[in-house]
Amino acid sequence: MSFRNGCASDSFPQPPKTLLFSRLIVKGGSAAPFGGLTAKIHLFISEWSEINRWYMARPRKHDQDQILDAVEHVIARDGVLTIDAVAKVAGVSKATVLYEHTSKPDLVAALVDRTIKADNAYNASCQAEFASEPDAPLRGRVEAARRNPPMPGENGAVLSLVSALMQDTMLRARFRENQSTLRQELLEQASHPRAARLAWLALEGLKFQQHLELHDWTEAERAEVLQDIETLARQGMDTCEDRDA
Template identity: 65%
Template sequence: MPRPRKHDQNAILDAVERVVARDGIVTLDAVAREAGVSKATVIYDHSNKRELIAALVARTMKADNDFNEAAQAEFSGKPNAALRGRIEAARRSPPVEGGNAAVLSLVVGLLQDAALRAGFRDNQRAIGQTILAGAGHPRAARLAWLALEGLKYQQHLEFQHWSAEEREEILCDIELLACTATLTEGGSNA
């Protein structure tokens, strides 16, 4: 019979986020200190650093998917619901100034680990399929989704900073593309 858990996995994963943001790297010892638990407690469910990062990536993807699905609910039954929901979610989640070190470290982790990258890729593929399945104009929706993801990555990785007004203007342009543009087979706007 497995032992009952006496620790909160979310608290440990929160500690992983703080350690990554502060130090740029993860060690089991640093996570244990940050969480206020023993190293044995940390490795009870995650025997190594890779498993800790994998658990954090999985939690982050689930939280992001849940957040986007909640925003999508208000567009239920309307064209482009999945994409419009993601655009609305981006509106509700403005970038955090100076708080993206953990995101950058997770991206580095994804680049270094094929299994983590595969899980993230599968998640993105499923999102893309959902967006295209509900699109009135799939090519325009695909471009709008790519623009939205580009906006988010530029911000999360702190490559670009837009004012709140500029960001809203960009989101409106992306929404316009998603909802009204029709692309012809020749590649020009119809």
């Protein structure tokens, strides 16, 4: 059993016993027993520092994804973010919510970073199916859009994040950097770069419309649009690419 803040706790992790029974090493390499008051004070400070470092380095018990899931849920449900609401949804204390990310802007930034990474990973998994074919990056993103259409009524978090982006230049910078990297990859591997650029804009426009619920595309219409986007990228635009020939 260990004690913290004067209370017994069986669940609180205990430091190694060697830290509790160490001896003070004094100048000259000899060990000073628990004798004089000065030695005791120095020993207490030394051992407390070791114990504190051990506690600070212990593994964190709470999964940050659990907390970020709660952040996303609160944003989608309430349209605003409060630490109290996140703690309640995640089932943890406010101190735990702020353990890794120390403010609401930090939590939103962490959610944005996770969203970008997850989107990139999913698109990369779809792109892998076209690894040996032309236009693999763009075709992978089209395939990802086919498999994962936005669900009506579940875009509250997206709408709130868009609002946050409009107010935070640093968050927009994260998206700009990701979009710039994506654009370069798409064009470098495009068989018809100008057509691929237009196809990419069409794809992102379609997704943006659906995320913001600006238009209700039927499944048949959406499938047709995605097929047209892929065809445009693969076949090119004669009127555009041959115009300057």
